[in-house]
Amino acid sequence: MKIAILGMGAVGRGVLELVDGKDLGLTVTGLADSKSGLMDKDGIHIEEVLAAKQERGYCGDKSISATDIVEQADYDVLIEVTPTDAKTGEPATGFIRKAIARGNHVVTSNKGPIALHYAALQSLARKHRVSIRYEATVGGAIPVMHTLQHGLAGNRVLAIFGILNGTCNFILTRMAAEGLTYDQALLEAREMGYAEADPTYDVKGIDAAIKLVILSNTIWKRNVKLDDVEITGIDMLTTDALRLAEEQHCTIRLIAEAVPDRGVLRVAPRVLPKNHPLVVEGSLNAITIETDMAGEITLIGKGAGSRETASAIIGDVLFIRETHARGH
Numbered sequence: 001m002k003i004a005i006l007g008m009g010a011v012g013r014g015v016l017e018l019v020d021g022k023d024l025g026l027t028v029t030g031l032a033d034s035k036s037g038l039m040d041k042d043g044i045h046i047e048e049v050l051a052a053k054q055e056r057g058y059c060g061d062k063s064i065s066a067t068d069i070v071e072q073a074d075y076d077v078l079i080e081v082t083p084t085d086a087k088t089g090e091p092a093t094g095f096i097r098k099a100i101a102r103g104n105h106v107v108t109s110n111k112g113p114i115a116l117h118y119a120a121l122q123s124l125a126r127k128h129r130v131s132i133r134y135e136a137t138v139g140g141a142i143p144v145m146h147t148l149q150h151g152l153a154g155n156r157v158l159a160i161f162g163i164l165n166g167t168c169n170f171i172l173t174r175m176a177a178e179g180l181t182y183d184q185a186l187l188e189a190r191e192m193g194y195a196e197a198d199p200t201y202d203v204k205g206i207d208a209a210i211k212l213v214i215l216s217n218t219i220w221k222r223n224v225k226l227d228d229v230e231i232t233g234i235d236m237l238t239t240d241a242l243r244l245a246e247e248q249h250c251t252i253r254l255i256a257e258a259v260p261d262r263g264v265l266r267v268a269p270r271v272l273p274k275n276h277p278l279v280v281e282g283s284l285n286a287i288t289i290e291t292d293m294a295g296e297i298t299l300i301g302k303g304a305g306s307r308e309t310a311s312a313i314i315g316d317v318l319f320i321r322e323t324h325a326r327g328h
Ligand SMILES: NC(=O)c1ccc[n+]([C@@H]2O[C@H](COP(=O)([O-])OP(=O)(O)OC[C@H]3O[C@@H](n4cnc5c(N)ncnc54)[C@H](OP(=O)(O)O)[C@@H]3O)[C@@H](O)[C@H]2O)c1
Pocket: 006, 007, 008, 009, 010, 011, 012, 032, 033, 034, 035, 057, 058, 066, 081, 082, 083, 084, 091, 109, 110, 111, 136, 137, 140, 303, 304, 305, 306, 309
């Protein structure tokens, strides 16, 4: 199967390394970063291109753009892994629309297009008889979309609760374990490479809320928006609040929850018993799905990382290959 990749950051490089290092039957025929692009219908030499990117900062020919790759390269699946713009979803949404209109499948880790335009993109994909999959947008390596859409097929999902932001979880874990203040723990998260230079989206709960929107629309098809989510971040939490929770054998976690029957769509710090399944440590993510037949299922795993996120993307690509080979 032929793939074209837009974006050569942590995730794009992770995908390239896995395609190169494992025998997956995938050939990269198009590739672009913000400054350049390259295409070869017989397959791009991955090691060479990774070395070139590292050496000179761009991957291909500066006269070839990402749009050229989407419109002209010979591929079956577009892997869209450019930065998330949560306000407009661009330029990723435009790339995705163009790829679908050419009759190509799309796999993305980009939250912007899915949180903002889920229904429209799904309907465009149906019209062109292709798939758009986005496992990597929520929970990194955790196969939550596969679990919801396939493993739990036939179940009614009653509620979903999750730790969807590893940066917040790391900060809360460190505040509780070492008695650090919020600012000290944030500084440590930055030093460890978990927090961005501007951590606003993470610590104010917006990133978790965007992922909750994606999960809710996947499960219940209600077309909810970020504005529908009631959001409280962790940036006002004090060491005293965590100490008080500790005294009750509890701790505090930033929980994203959707319970449609009770009208709940919320991200907020919650006090949980220390032995609660969602109380995971460090930068891990965890998601509990409550269903009518299967009962309660909790998935735990790495919510970010180059190889981990690439794992979710590869899973989507191989799923598309399998289902379309069967003529679905
Ligand atoms: N990192 C994770 O663990 C993780 C986990 C889940 C989801 N995600 C999502 O996955 C996506 C990629 O994440 P990342 O960490 O790999 O980001 P990143 O390291 O910032 O890399 C982004 C890449 O996209 C390229 N790019 C930017 N604008 C472009 C454009 N207009 N056309 C083509 N390429 C463009 C950049 O080019 P240059 O190299 O030229 O700058 C860079 O190679 C984001 O949407 C992120 O939210 C990331």
